[in-house]
Amino acid sequence: MQIIPADPGQLDSHERVVPQAGQVWFPDSASKTAQAIMDFNREELPLFIMANWRGFSAGQRDLFEGILQAGSTIVENLRTYKQPVFVYIPKTGELRGGAWVVVDSRINSDHIEMYAETTAKGNVLEPEGMIEIKFRNKELLDCMSRLDRQIKNLKGKLKESKYDQTIGDQIKAREKQLLPIYTQIATKFAELHDTSFRMAEKGVVKEVVDWKASRFFFYKRLRRRLAEASLITSVRDAAGGTLSYKSAYDMIKKWFLDTKGEAELWVDDDAFFTWKDEAKNYSHKLSELRAHKVANELIKIGGSASDVEALPQGLAALLQEVDPETKSKLIEQLRGVLGSN
Structure with missing residues (x-):
């Protein structure tokens, strides 16, 4: 519940209590998440995200209050994160919709790793929404025609009787009777694609990690x-x-x-x-990399006549900054290199 206090400056104002659904990002909670991620990055802390969100609230009020800006800030702060990030869908948790998009490991593949518990679920669409796209009534009716023996027999009789209306009504009645059952089966089939092991198989999570371990x-x-x-x-x-x-x-x-x-x-x-x-x-x-780095910088200096003229003064200033022992070693090395060339 979000409690909005009354404004003391307005006599006709009163306290308002706005219900907010669980496991959903609203403008205030999304902004809080984005701010926390930015603060952790500034403090150079590793980040653990216990991801258990169904998505972002998408009402008209949320749009006016900046839900899109808050969500994009979460993405940007994760994209620029420089320390290890672990996203873990916990026991019986689920990650869906826009919430999945903003914490996806591909946002920052160098630093973000994603894991899921054995009982966790995740997908952009929930099973009920998935079947509305993949298993609409037409697909379910086609499935009944392939699998249900009674409908197959009735359709055979319908062709023999040259499309008798009574048989057609019997087919429709049978389809109406089976539709809720097939919808449940389709929903269960879609749920099987949301399991943590399926996520690992598709590569969207790195590994399935049991809650106890x-x-x-x-x-x-x-x-x-x-x-x-x-x-x-x-x-x-x-x-x-x-x-x-x-x-x-x-x-x-x-x-x-x-x-x-x-x-x-x-x-x-x-x-x-x-x-x-x-x-x-x-x-x-590492020494070879440093030598290669210094060689490249000196080569760049050699490309400019004015920089080459200033090089002796730069070397003299460098020798003054180092301790005597290092200075003598450096001079000997320079003599050896110049003598060999």
Whole structure:
């Protein structure tokens, strides 16, 4: 219930209580969701969404109060989220309509992962709405004609009797009798496509996670993703920001497989943490990326005559900033490089 208090400045105003359906986003609740996501992103926090919504309220009042703007803000804040995001449809929960659209993992595939509980349901359309499109009365009547023996016999007699009106009325009566039953069957058939295992089969959720094991599962998954994100950040910094998140992830996976040699170990969290904790497994790769980044920057400088003239002064300023030991090592390295060239 939404309670709108009376305005003290207007004598004729009074408190209003507006009923709001459960599991539905209204303008105020959608704005609150969008604001929370933006705040979590600013604080660099991982995000867990327990998704149990049937959609957005779509009344005329909601449109005037900005339900579309609030929904699009949720999408934008998820699209720009930079930390791990987990969307989990909980036990007996359901995710449908516009609510499914705004938390879909494809909005931000680098950071959003979607999971569902064994009893969860999800689809853009609810089963009752699905059958109104896929199983209309015409399709149900055709189905009866194929499956119901009595209707098949009556239709055979109808052809032999050259379309007797009495037999036609019997067919219509039988169809009217069976229509509610076939509608229930069609609804159940549509419900079978909304199960969590069907969602996993179609790839719209990453995995089906049982409610009892969910806490431990997400703890392990969050720990793994935070470790990956930390290493990905190091790789992108070493490369000078030229690599995308996906490219950096693929590069880390390649380094891991080059060291371990077995693709099955990539999904083993213990094997990954053991590999990551040994910096020698990838430190030389990071050094190569940094060297490549600096070389590219110097090549860019070489393309401008004025920048080349200013290069000695820049190197002198750099040498003044570093400590004496590093300075001597750097000078020796420069001498070796210049001597070899």
